Amino acid sequence: MPQDQQQAAETLAPQPTKPAQGLLAGYEALGHYDELLALYRDTNPSARAILDRLDGMDLETLCDRARDAELELYNFGITFTVYTQKDAIDRILPFDVIPRAISAADWAVLERGVQQRVAAINAFIGDVYNDGKILKDGVVPADLVLTNENYRPEMEGLAVPHGTYAHIDGTDIVRGNDGAFYVLEDNARTPSGVSYVVENRHLMLRAFPDLMHELPVRPVSNYGQRLREALGDIAPESVLDPVVVLLSPGTYNSAYFEHIFLAREMGVPLVEGRDLLVEDDRVYMKTIRGLQRVDVIYRRINDDFLDPEAFNPASMLGVPGLMRCYRKGTVGLANAVGTGIADDKAVYAYMPRIIRYYLDEEPVIQNVETHICRETEGLRFTLDNLDKLVVKPVGEAGGYGITVGPRASRDELETCRKQLEERPANYISQPMIDLSVCPTLTDHAIAPRHVDLRPFAVTGKSTWVLPGGLTRVALREGSIIVNSSQGGGSKDTWVLE
Amino acid sequence: MSNLLARYAASIFWLARYVERAEDLARILDVNETFSRDSRGGQNWRSILQLYADDERFFAANPHASAAEVIHFYTLDAGNPSSIVSSIRAARENARTLRPLISTEMWTQLNIFYNRLRAMTREDLAEPRLARFCSFIKEGCQTHTGITEGTFYRDEGWYFYQLGRSLERADQTTRLLEVKYHLLLPSSQDVGSPFDVSQWNAVLRSAAGFHAFRRLHPSGMTAANVAGFLLLHLPFPRSVHACVHSAAQTLEELREGYALTGGADALEQLHELRAMLRGHTAAAVVQAGLHELLDDVQARLNAVSAGLASDFFGLGHAAAAE
Structure with missing residues (x-):
């Protein structure tokens, strides 16, 4: 048949390594690992379709549609609010219209790797707050965990349903120039960003239906349902139809949109501390009918603000007596209190050993090589190679306080050296990973920009990983810092069947 | 649930x-x-x-x-x-x-x-x-x-929405009347003058009530007619009477439909207010003093809101529900 002949001829001909006809003709990955081009070279039919379709668009139309998409974010209020003295400014997380694709084979690795990580984290937290075997065996230094500011003695000896502490976990993963994935960070407290995963997909389907047309992309819209099921798993055992609420610090919180999103997707009330109270060691919410029992709380408030009786007495956001109820088992909390010991940047360095210790398995996804500056050897190595390493403070989030050695000025390196010498335990260092790139729409062209990936895992009785996750992209040319506070944006993430 | x-x-x-x-x-x-x-x-x-x-x-x-x-x-x-x-x-x-x-x-x-x-x-x-x-x-x-x-x-929330809208609209219609009647009180020689009539005309139009008014009163336009229309005329959706009536009905349905015990004081206030508006005629209102009546209506509307707040809006939380 002529069609078969045609196909046969195509497979024999040398395969193009990238589209070269239109918009992408001048596109170069500049020596970085390119998420889409790599799949294109592997003749992944979906990646070919995506890039060929993009190649056939003209820049002006693409920019117009990108602007429309961003306007939609404003109109839907998918924003975080920045408060200045005078004003409240709604900002969006910049959205890049070119999706990041993940092959089915890569996703299988990522999914297994995340599930393994979550299993190890939960086993670790349970062990630390109960028997402390891993500390006694000297696998993880006891003082590192017990003196950690996120260690909560209130959790000692407490059994939690299904041994699950990190019900919602986000794993920050990057891909290096070698094409391998590495875990950069665990987020086991209150990881945020999942609302963007789902909203980016909705936005993409509205703004670029032609780009996704008939491609086998795995859906993400059932996150709320899976989360609600997992939260049901941790209700007190006697409760048949648990009342679940989402506890938010309120409209001033920068992640408030996500709180709204999750409450809507789950169909549960979005409450604030002032809506809840404790009587007779049970949690109630104030309704028009009086007080109603609450069985499970998905809290988006940090440990220390959760209960002024147990933690920070100045907290106005929490619920006095909540911790007492939790310890008595009359209410379920997600995430559990005290999970911060597992996502500390210093504990991170021990994660491969933690995985081996509890699961007797090799890590599916490796850590980035990490030097622990609290250890003499690690500090010396870091000081000797300061200009080649990325130095990170262990307590900070949001990309703050990071010194990128190869990009730093002499003054910046000196400041970093001084800080390291003053408080070595406060830092870790890692080699600079040449993060993979994705074609990204810039003002003038489609250009490569560095990306990472945060898959989200939901765990009740078992662990489910949302296909894909949040792809963050460093929109500034050459930048490797993807945090939204530092000029980062996001992309829709397509896991291909 | x-x-x-x-x-x-x-x-x-x-x-x-x-x-x-x-x-x-x-x-x-x-x-x-x-x-x-x-x-x-x-x-x-x-x-x-x-x-x-x-x-x-x-x-x-x-x-x-x-x-x-x-x-x-x-x-x-x-x-x-x-x-x-x-x-x-x-x-x-x-x-x-x-x-x-x-x-x-x-x-x-x-x-x-x-x-x-x-x-x-x-x-x-x-x-x-x-x-x-x-x-x-x-x-x-x-x-x-x-x-x-x-x-x-359409659940409980819908009723609170309706209540808010009705009560606010009732209050604002009383203020609209005050703009003309109380604050722009014409001198005696102006009453019934083309100038006076054109102002009443404008008041009606601003409440989107001109045509409805004309259907009810095909000719003439007096202070009593217009004030009576905006205050008492039940079929006109912005009249105070219509708003109060709607608020009373909403609150009755809310309490019955959801078996709520709260809101009794607010409902009593609404019933009294409705009975008062039902019993008045336009001529009597103007004669007895529109300003005093409007003040009274506003005060009662505030009492309704206060009743709703104390019973439903979390200011008191006496009994634990199942």
Whole structure:
């Protein structure tokens, strides 16, 4: 048949390594690992379709549609609010219209790797707050965990349903120039960003239906349902139809949109501390009918603000007596209190050993090589190679306080050296990973920009990983810092069947 | 199933009130602009300040009650909590809190409406444009009302929304009447003059009631007729009687449909108010003094709101429910 002949001829001909006809003709990955081009070279039919379709668009139309998409974010209020003295400014997380694709084979690795990580984290937290075997065996230094500011003695000896502490976990993963994935960070407290995963997909389907047309992309819209099921798993055992609420610090919180999103997707009330109270060691919410029992709380408030009786007495956001109820088992909390010991940047360095210790398995996804500056050897190595390493403070989030050695000025390196010498335990260092790139729409062209990936895992009785996750992209040319506070944006993430 | 959060009930109630308030303020500014086209114009803008008891706050920031300043004060002045932009902002803030409960379309429309309003400047209020500005506000508010009617899930929240809108509208109609009757009280030789009639005409039009009024009174236009229509005429949806009637019905249905024990005091107030309005005739109202009646109605409406707040909005939480 002529069609078969045609196909046969195509497979024999040398395969193009990238589209070269239109918009992408001048596109170069500049020596970085390119998420889409790599799949294109592997003749992944979906990646070919995506890039060929993009190649056939003209820049002006693409920019117009990108602007429309961003306007939609404003109109839907998918924003975080920045408060200045005078004003409240709604900002969006910049959205890049070119999706990041993940092959089915890569996703299988990522999914297994995340599930393994979550299993190890939960086993670790349970062990630390109960028997402390891993500390006694000297696998993880006891003082590192017990003196950690996120260690909560209130959790000692407490059994939690299904041994699950990190019900919602986000794993920050990057891909290096070698094409391998590495875990950069665990987020086991209150990881945020999942609302963007789902909203980016909705936005993409509205703004670029032609780009996704008939491609086998795995859906993400059932996150709320899976989360609600997992939260049901941790209700007190006697409760048949648990009342679940989402506890938010309120409209001033920068992640408030996500709180709204999750409450809507789950169909549960979005409450604030002032809506809840404790009587007779049970949690109630104030309704028009009086007080109603609450069985499970998905809290988006940090440990220390959760209960002024147990933690920070100045907290106005929490619920006095909540911790007492939790310890008595009359209410379920997600995430559990005290999970911060597992996502500390210093504990991170021990994660491969933690995985081996509890699961007797090799890590599916490796850590980035990490030097622990609290250890003499690690500090010396870091000081000797300061200009080649990325130095990170262990307590900070949001990309703050990071010194990128190869990009730093002499003054910046000196400041970093001084800080390291003053408080070595406060830092870790890692080699600079040449993060993979994705074609990204810039003002003038489609250009490569560095990306990472945060898959989200939901765990009740078992662990489910949302296909894909949040792809963050460093929109500034050459930048490797993807945090939204530092000029980062996001992309829709397509896991291909 | 969980019950409606007390805080949500308050937010829905106030969301409806703020949108209704913005719409009615636009109506009042619109009609006042019509009045002020005569030689006594400047005086008329000052009377709006008296109407809302805002003199003190206004004069603290502005030395003169010029038309432009008073209009700005009530429209785009974000520092004035009773300006239109402040009302829509408060409506949007409540909507933001309520997003788990309201439809996406309700939220999106209010969000866009507020952002467009916030981007407006004094230029959009200049003389020939004020009417257009007021239309923009009315349309935005009515779009909200329509979207709400068409998309808002009918549970307890819907009743609180209806209550808020009815009570605010009743209150604002009394204020609209005051603009003409109390503050623009014509001199005796003006009564029934073409000037007086044209003002009543404008009041009716601002409440979108002119044509309905004409169907009821095919000829003539007297103070008693118009005041009676806006206060007492049940079929007219902006009349005080219609709003009070609707609020009473809503509260009855809410309490029965959801087996709620709260709200008894508020309902009693509404029943009394309705009986009072039912028993009056237009002529008697004018004779007995419209101003006193309007004051009384406003005070009773406030008592209804206070009753709802103490029973439903989380200020008291006596009994634990199953």
